[in-house]
Amino acid sequence: VMSDVEELQKSLKENDITKIVELICKRTNSERQKIKEIYYSTWEVELEKELESKLSDNAKDLIKGLLMTPEDFDAYQIYISMKGLGTDELLLSEILSTRPSRHLLVVKDRYQILYKEPLEEDIKGDTSKCYKKILCEIIQGKRSDNPYPNTKKMKEIVENLNEGGEKGKIQEDKLVDCFANRSYGEICTICRLYEKMYKEPILDVIKNSVDSDAYDFFKMQLDYISDSGSFFAEKLHDFKDKDLNRILISRSEVDMDEIRYAYKELYKTELVDDIKENTKDDYQLGLTILI
Numbered sequence: 001v002m003s004d005v006e007e008l009q010k011s012l013k014e015n016d017i018t019k020i021v022e023l024i025c026k027r028t029n030s031e032r033q034k035i036k037e038i039y040y041s042t043w044e045v046e047l048e049k050e051l052e053s054k055l056s057d058n059a060k061d062l063i064k065g066l067l068m069t070p071e072d073f074d075a076y077q078i079y080i081s082m083k084g085l086g087t088d089e090l091l092l093s094e095i096l097s098t099r100p101s102r103h104l105l106v107v108k109d110r111y112q113i114l115y116k117e118p119l120e121e122d123i124k125g126d127t128s129k130c131y132k133k134i135l136c137e138i139i140q141g142k143r144s145d146n147p148y149p150n151t152k153k154m155k156e157i158v159e160n161l162n163e164g165g166e167k168g169k170i171q172e173d174k175l176v177d178c179f180a181n182r183s184y185g186e187i188c189t190i191c192r193l194y195e196k197m198y199k200e201p202i203l204d205v206i207k208n209s210v211d212s213d214a215y216d217f218f219k220m221q222l223d224y225i226s227d228s229g230s231f232f233a234e235k236l237h238d239f240k241d242k243d244l245n246r247i248l249i250s251r252s253e254v255d256m257d258e259i260r261y262a263y264k265e266l267y268k269t270e271l272v273d274d275i276k277e278n279t280k281d282d283y284q285l286g287l288t289i290l291i
Contacts, residue, residue: 001034005042008035017059020051021282024063025289028253032067047187058241058283073249074099075111078119082126089131089213090220091246092123093234096138097221105141130214132170137180144182149189157182158193169209170202179218184225190281191222228255229262237267239278244287248260252290260291 003123004023011019024032039047047068055063055094065073074095081092096104111119123135137211165171178190205219224231232247251259263271272291279287 001031004031004035005039008039008047009043012054015054017191017282018285020064020284021059022289024066025286029066029070032157033069036067056281056283058245058279058284059281061218061241062249062283062286064243065245069110071103071106071110072114072248073102074107075114075119077246078107078111079115082122087126089127089216092127093213093217093220094136096135098224098231101141101143101145104139108139108141128211130176130210130247131217133172133176134180134214134217137176140180144186145219147185149183149186151189151193153195154186154189155193155197158190158197161190161194162198165209168205168256170205170209172214175206175209175218179221187222188225227262229258230266232259233263233266233271235256236263237274239274241279244275244279248287248290256291 007216008020011017011023024035027035036047039045039050045051051063052060065076077091077095079268081088081095095134099107108119111117111122115122119139120136123139124132127135161170161174161178166176179187182190189222191202194200194205198205202216203219203222207215210218210221232251235243236247247259248256260271263269263274267274272288275287275291276284
């Protein structure tokens with residue numbers, strides 16, 4: 001790590017932006033945190049501040065995100081989804097529907113430390129109806145991690161979903177409990193059993209039961225659970241810089257192999273080739289290294 005710190009210092013003095021981007025993007029997040037720590041203790045200046053004036057806007061955003069811990073990065077994404085006028089529900093939903101419970105518990109703690117407000121209070125202030133309920137429940141981190149659903153128990157849950165509500169609808173609290181607290185495997189089993197038992201896809205019933213933002217959240221979660229690679233590959237295919245940065249920063253050490261494979265299956269071309277066609281310079285270099 002010390003050699004990386006020395007190399008960064010040398011590259012900064014020589015204004016060798018390519019070398020800086022290459023070094024940071026080739027390291028794991030854990031390694032980058034050590035580099036930041038040693039850089040500061042050695043030179044008494046934060047690496048991020050040193051880099052700020054050296055990088056183009058897109059490359060700056062990429063490197064800034066890579067130098068955060070995964071939890072701080074997600075806390076930041078949640079923060080920007082709600083700050084200012086209006087709320088970016090798609091961004092907020094993506095982060096909260098695709099992250100493990102233990103990770104979200106740390107994100108919640110880091111959010112309060114970084115932005116001086118409880119995450120739950122900010123969510124309540126920016127959302128409403130069933131959408132607010134599902135988000136507030138998700139961040140409690142109570143999702144089961146059971147990888148082997150009990151079919152008999154899941155059948156009982158499905159039967160319960162259809163009890164006590166209006167015809168053709170499911171009560172909001174039951175949906176929230178199911179989608180926030182059941183494991184992904186259990187949710188898949190519940191959806192399959194629901195359609196088998198009632199001859200109707202559960203999403204169709206959800207659409208009649210909740211507000212549009214909540215429906216979009218439930219659909220997003222099901223899309224992610226059913227095929228996480230395709231879920232992110234489709235988002236990358238828009239080639240919006242903010243999406244490229246967010247997804248490649250957050251997934252590069254998680255499931256990038258699956259995303260690359262899904263992208264090729266969907267679009268019959270390599271993700272790295274399409275990234276090269278739609279980006280340039282050191283920003284392009286950073287993205288292609290992460291892929």
